[in-house]
Amino acid sequence: MSEIEFAPISHDSVTFERESVLRALCSKLPLVLERSVSDQVSWCSGQIEVLRVTSSPESSAKIAKRKLSVVLVLSAASPLSAESVSPDFFIVGASSCSMTKELRRALSQASATHPCYMLTVSLNPELLQEVVSQVPHEVEKAANMPVDSSVTGDQNQCSGNQNCRATQAELMTLERMVDLHLQGIDYDLPFLLLLKELYFFVLLAPHGHILRQLFSHGAPEYKIAQAISFLRANLRSDITMESLAAEVYMAVPTFYKHFKQITSLSPLQYLKRLRLYEARRLMLTESLTAAAASYEVGYMSEQHFSRDYKKLFGRPPLQDLKPIFAAHL
Numbered sequence: 001m002s003e004i005e006f007a008p009i010s011h012d013s014v015t016f017e018r019e020s021v022l023r024a025l026c027s028k029l030p031l032v033l034e035r036s037v038s039d040q041v042s043w044c045s046g047q048i049e050v051l052r053v054t055s056s057p058e059s060s061a062k063i064a065k066r067k068l069s070v071v072l073v074l075s076a077a078s079p080l081s082a083e084s085v086s087p088d089f090f091i092v093g094a095s096s097c098s099m100t101k102e103l104r105r106a107l108s109q110a111s112a113t114h115p116c117y118m119l120t121v122s123l124n125p126e127l128l129q130e131v132v133s134q135v136p137h138e139v140e141k142a143a144n145m146p147v148d149s150s151v152t153g154d155q156n157q158c159s160g161n162q163n164c165r166a167t168q169a170e171l172m173t174l175e176r177m178v179d180l181h182l183q184g185i186d187y188d189l190p191f192l193l194l195l196k197e198l199y200f201f202v203l204l205a206p207h208g209h210i211l212r213q214l215f216s217h218g219a220p221e222y223k224i225a226q227a228i229s230f231l232r233a234n235l236r237s238d239i240t241m242e243s244l245a246a247e248v249y250m251a252v253p254t255f256y257k258h259f260k261q262i263t264s265l266s267p268l269q270y271l272k273r274l275r276l277y278e279a280r281r282l283m284l285t286e287s288l289t290a291a292a293a294s295y296e297v298g299y300m301s302e303q304h305f306s307r308d309y310k311k312l313f314g315r316p317p318l319q320d321l322k323p324i325f326a327a328h329l
Contacts, residue, residue: 018168021175022088026074028178029117035182043181044191045277050178051118054110070202072119072166072174075106090166092207119174121198125225125262126232128211131199139212142204164207173198187285188277220258223248227259231271235278236298241267275299276312283321290317 032041032050042049071091089103110116132139166174177194185191202208227248231239244267245255259267275297282293294305309317 018171021168021171022074025072025119025171025175025178026117028175028182029074029119031182032178043186044177044188044195046273047122047124047195048177048181048191049118049120049122051120052115053107053118054112054115069120069122070198071121072171073103073106074117074119075110088166090164090170090207092164092202092210119178121174121177121195123199123211124195124228125221126228127192127195128199128203129222129225131196131203132212135200135203139203142206142208142212164205167201167205169201170198170205173201188281220250220254221262223250223255224259224262227255227267228263228270231267231274235271235275236296238298239268239271272308273312276309279305279309280313280317280320283317290321293317 029050030052033039033052035041039052040049069091073089073091075088089106107116173194177191177198180190180194199211203211227244230244230247241252241256245252248255250258256266259265259270263270265273279290279293279297279299282288282296283290288296290306290309291302294302299305306316313320
């Protein structure tokens with residue numbers, strides 16, 4: 001039997017596939033927002049977000065507000081056609097973005113008729129650290145690999161949180177996140193798997209060097225990831241700032257500063273959010289009552305729980321439970 005020979009994948013083929021994914025994302029992101037009649041929609045416990053902006057100052061401000069995250073910016077300043085793809089920019093990093101002239105120019109053309117779309121994925125320090133720990137040798141090799149600008153684009157070797165070009169693998173993962181949301185998937189699990197997949201591709205890409213540096217042992221981000229793991233494992237416990245800082249061997253002021261820089265929340269605010277999302281999961285997937293769910297995550301007052309729940313999700317817990325009650329009638 002003769003050996004099967006595979007033709008090498010050409011650069012033109014890779015470029016075509018990448019542009020096909022970009023074109024699909026350009027058509028799907030508006031659908032996400034149309035369904036909610038809003039300019040901003042988030043899911044997966046707020047870790048994935050789509051935004052529509054119609055002016056340059058608004059765009060720049062919303063990018064600058066991103067904390068530790070990756071942001072895909074699709075500029076629809078000109079109508080999309082079969083021959084062209086909207087300019088795309090991929091930001092890997094945190095706030096105070098150093099935007100390139102090309103991105104600023106694209107944002108300056110955003111308008112109500114041709115808005116700019118942003119797909120933002122917050123970087124979960126705990127989940128990211130898990131990925132790093134599972135593929136340490138691959139991450140180390142990626143740190144030393146040369147940049148192939150013919151495939152990834154000449155902006156891919158960026159420093160800090162400058163603009164890069166997303167790889168085809170990263171774009172395909174982002175598209176699947178959007179597809180699942182459009183299909184009405186309301187559980188976090190499939191999205192968390194896709195988050196890990198995205199982190200994997202970013203870590204192995206040339207522009208992933210900022211994440212590789214952030215989550216090396218001894219870095220503040222590494223310790224914050226450990227603190228978040230501790231919070232998840234002790235949702236019901238009465239945790240103080242002092243005890244949490246001591247858990248990761250950091251001084252309280254330093255710990256507080258780095259925690260808020262990375263997550264945009266204080267440690268206790270983050271704990272409250274973890275509790276609320278876990279309570280919501282218990283109600284929707286395990287049919288717990290609001291009272292039982294609030295107790296399971298450490299709330300002593302159901303009234304306090306309902307108030308915090310409504311503040312985060314925009315509706316009281318009973319409203320989320322109505323479809324479940326109706327299904328059992």
